[in-house]
Amino acid sequence: MTSCRSAPTATLAADPLPNRPGTPPAGDGRAIHPRWLRIAHWLNTLAVIVMVTSGWRIYNASPLFGFSFAEGLTLGGWLAGALQWHFAAMWLLGANGLAYLLLTAGSGRLWQRFLPVSPRAVLDDLRDALHGRLSHADPRRYNSLQRLAYLFVMLDSAVLVASGLVLWKSVQFPLLRELLGGYETARYVHFFAMTALAGFVVVHLVMVALVPRTLRAMTLGR
Template sequence: MMWVLLLNGLAYLGYGIFSGHFVRKLLSFGAMAAYRNVRLEMKHLLLHGTGEYNIVQRILYVVAVADLVALFFTGLTLWKPVQFQGLTNFLGGYDQARHIHFMGMSVLAAFIVVHVGVALAVKGTIKSMVTGRLAAQQVERRERR
C-alpha cells in the first residue's frame, strides 16, 4: 500500500511541478496578503468560491504536501532502519524519527479534520465533489469575471 501512495505522490508532484500548477495555484501569494487572509479566516470573514484557493488554503496545501514527503522518509526510517541507516542518522536516530513521524501524523490528522470541516461548512462544496461539477451559480460568477 505504501508503494501505491508513493507512486500516486510522485505522479502528483510531477504533474504539479512540470505543469506549473504549484507555482500558479499554490505558491503565488505575498506575505502581507497571507497575514490579512489568516486574520480574516480566524474571524470567519474570509470568502472564497468552490474550486478557488484562498491564501490560507494555499499555505495549508503546501504544508500538507511537505508533511507527506516528511512522513514518507520518516516511515522508511521506521520500516527499515538498518537498510536506511544514512537517512536514520540524518533524522537524528530511530527515536527522533519516531517523534518526527508522530508529529507529522498529527499534522496530517489535523489537516484532514480542518479540510473536511471547511468542505462541510462551505455551501455547494460536497455536491461539487460528488458530482465533479460546479453549481450553476458558481459557473455564472466565474464567467462574469
C-alpha cells in the first residue's frame, strides 16, 4: 500500500518531507523501514489474523445479524477455544500496538510519515488515484490517502481493544462500558471495528499485489 502522488520535479524539490530528519532519500542504501517497525508489523499481522478468525467463531455462537461465517474460515473449533485464541491475540495486538505507537511518536515517524493530513490533499490524491496518476517512485513518502488510512487503522485498533475489554470484563470497566453505550452496543461497535480492520487488510493486500516490492521492503527493509 506504499505509493506517492506523481508531481513535477519542481514541486518535489520544494516538498520539505524528504529532507526531514529520519527520512533519507530513496536509493541511499539505508533501510526503508527500521527493524522495530517490521517486527511490529508482522506481529500485528499475526494478531489480526488470529483475532478475525477466532472472532468469526465467537460471532457464530451468537450472531448479531442473519448470517454466519463458514466454519472452515474460523479458529478455535468451539466457543471456549475461540475465546482463548481471541484473548491471546487481543493482548498481543494491544501490547504490540502500544509499543508501535510509542516508538512511532518517539522516533518522530508519526509526524514525518503520517502528518499532516488535510481534506483538500486527500481529495486531490483520491482524484489522482481514480485517474491512475499515483506513482510509486519513493516508498518512503506516503500520500494523503495512505496517511489517512494508517491513522484510521490506529484509531480503529484502539476502539477494537476498548470494546473488546467491555465484552470481556464488562463489570470491571463500567465507565468504558457506558462510553460505548452499554454492553449490547459495544458488541456492535466491536463487530464494525473488526469489519473495518478486515477491510483495511483487504485493501492493503490488493495494493501489495499491485506494488510487490513493498512486501520486500517490509520483510527485508529494502
